[in-house]
Amino acid sequence: MHRKLRLMLPIAVCLLTVLIAAPATAALAATADWQKVDVTLHAEQTGSMMLISGDLPASVALPAEAELAVPAGSAIQWIGQILGGDPSADPTLMYTKSTVNELDIYRFTLTESRTAQIEIPTTDSLGFDGVNYTAFLKWSPSQAISEVRMIVRLPQGAQVVQPIPGATLSPGEEGYSYYTKTISNVKAGDALDLTFSYSAPAATGIGGTQTTAKSSSGTIILVVMLVGIAMIATILTIAIRGQLPGNTPTVDVDVVPVPARTRTKSAHSKAVVPVKAPPVQTPVKSGSGKRNALTVGVIGVLIGAAIIVATQTSRPTIAGDTVTQTFSQGQPCSKVSIPVNLAGADPLAAAETLFDALRTLDGMNSATLNIKTSTLQVGYCESSSNDDLVRQGLLPTGLVADGAPAPSAQSAAPSGTSGAQALTVDTSSGSFSPTQLTAKSGAPIEITFGQGTGCIAEVVFPDLQINQSLENGPVTIKLPALAPGNYAFACGMDMQHGTLVVQ
The missing domain is CATH 3.30.70.100 (Alpha-Beta Plaits)
Known part of the structure; x- marks a missing residue:
């Protein structure tokens, strides 16, 4: 009996431990359910942006654990909480990342807002066939969601070529419209897709002045055609004149006639003296000359077209008191x-x-x-x-006014106990802010960078041979006392840059 009790006691303790730990483990692993998720595509030719925003119900108390999924392999530019005011004040989020099937799942804790957002740069979300644009918006959730809105931001005045059932086009902020489709009761792993074609409106300048690329292109094409016709007509005229009688070029050739075979001359025969015949005019073939002239003409047309296009394309547009220059299409x-x-x-x-x-x-x-x-x-x-x-x-x-805000700069302040000069670089906007840091020589320097994703997931000081990841949260780079000079730093993709100025 005692032996049975000794055997059952450890088993009971283990069962009791599991029963006590299970709810705590479940609570730790559980994430709050989103009331609504908006998946928005800002479609631009110069680079599109995909925004995944989740809203928790008002009944969920903060802090709250939550998660959002993005396509696997996506480069995250920013992840944070949306406070609803100045975007620069929105705090970034610390997160953990896991990959399941074709999804990268970001898990985080919301402390100040019930709305979280992830921003992803995309390069394959907008196509163009020469007439219409095609927007591609695809997304899958990692958990069940009551409502998902798939939204594509379009230039104001854009027209959808073939409407999607259940989708609506509505006006947005100045210069934009939104094409939206709402899906209810979405299950984890559902493949959501909003792909459609649309025609872009003509770009409008200040005061309604049309500055369309089409009209500019039409003018260029007309000028090129006129120049080409004129040059071809000139070439044909020269070729025809070369074929008229009296205009054939000639070359003088001296011909000495060969005497016919005769009997052997007698001693009394007179000597035969060769006589120089008059020059014979031999026509010169002009085919190669015509081909050369035609080749030169075609090259001339192409050069003229290139010059015209270069001088006419993307010229500034003047309307009243404004001068506008367009560098790329879209908004x-x-x-x-x-x-x-x-x-x-x-x-x-x-x-x-x-x-x-x-x-x-x-x-x-x-x-x-x-x-x-x-x-x-x-x-x-x-x-x-x-x-x-x-x-x-x-x-x-030299034209920026003195009162204009200068690019951000920061001077080092003593860090206190360590005696090092302390500097901080914010990365929440997807870039380094400030871009210029100032410190004094002769004292150590500590630079704290915020958590970075995507382009700024890494900071590089090439002159100091420092290569530091920023993906796991704020990182402090400790530098020794440096000699006076400029020390450049950049993101791992060499797209965002900054300078440490040591004086």
């Missing part, structure tokens, strides 16, 4: 207004200078210089640029 993801100094300057020349500076930057969509208010509004794709990069690119022109 910009973000805009920034920068005060400029036009005092004593030729406005058109100043506009060209500013536009030339913007052409060197990635992700530029359009720029409008308002001469009356002395402001430059720049539209760009936020997956490739940001406000600081735009301002930095314009500074060398």
Whole structure:
């Protein structure tokens, strides 16, 4: 009996432990159910952005564990909580990542808001067949969701070629429309798809002035055709004149006649002296000359067309007090207004200078210089640029007004106990902010970078041979005392850049 009790006691303890731990384990593993998830595609030719936003019910208390799924292998640009105010104030989220089947699942804890969002740059979400655009939006959840809205942001005035059953087109913020399809009672793993074609509207300038690429292209084609017809007509005229009587080129050839075979001359026969015959005119074949002339003409037409296209394509549009330059089709993801100094300057020349500076930057969509208010509004794709990069690119022109916000900079402050100079770099916007850090020589430096994903998942100091991952949260890079100079740093893809200035 005692032996049986001794055997049953450990078993009972194990069962009791499992029963006590099971609810705690289940609670730890459980994640809150989303009330609604919006999957939005910002379709742009310069680079599209996919946004997955989840809303928890008001009944869920914070902090709350939650998860969102993205297509496997996606590069995350930002993941954080949406507070509903200034986007720059939205806090980033610490997360853990796991991959299940074709999904990357990001798990995190919401502490300040019941809304979370993941932003993913995409390059294969927009197609163009020469006439219509095709948007591709596909997504699968990792858990059951009561309602999912599949949304594609389109340029205002776009028309869907073949409507999708259950989808509606509605106006959005200025310059955009939204094509939305709502799906209810979505199960984990369901393949959701909103793929459709649409025709883009003509781009409209300030005051309704049409600045369509079509009309510009039509003018270019007409000019090229006229130049080509004129050159071909000239070539044909030259060729026809070369075939008319009296116009055939000739070459003089001296011909000495050969005497006919005769009997052997007698001693009394007179000597025969060769007589020089008059020159004979031999026509020169002109086929190769015609071919050469035609070849030269075709090359001339192509060169002329190239010159015309180069001078006519994407020229600035003037409407009233504004000068607009379009760098790429579609609508910009973000805009920034920068005060400029036009005092004593030729406005058109100043506009060209500013536009030339913007052409060197990635992700530029359009720029409008308002001469009356002395402001430059720049539209760009936020997956490739940001406000600081735009301002930095314009500074060398010398036209940025003194009162304009300068690119972000930060000076080091003593960290306290360690005596090192402390600097902080925010990465929540998908770029380094600030982009310029200032420290003093002769003292150690500590730079804390926020958690980075996608492009800024890694920071590199090439001159210092430092290569540091930022994926696992804020990371502090400790540097020894450095000699005065500029020390560049960049993301692992060499797309986002910054400078540590040691004085």
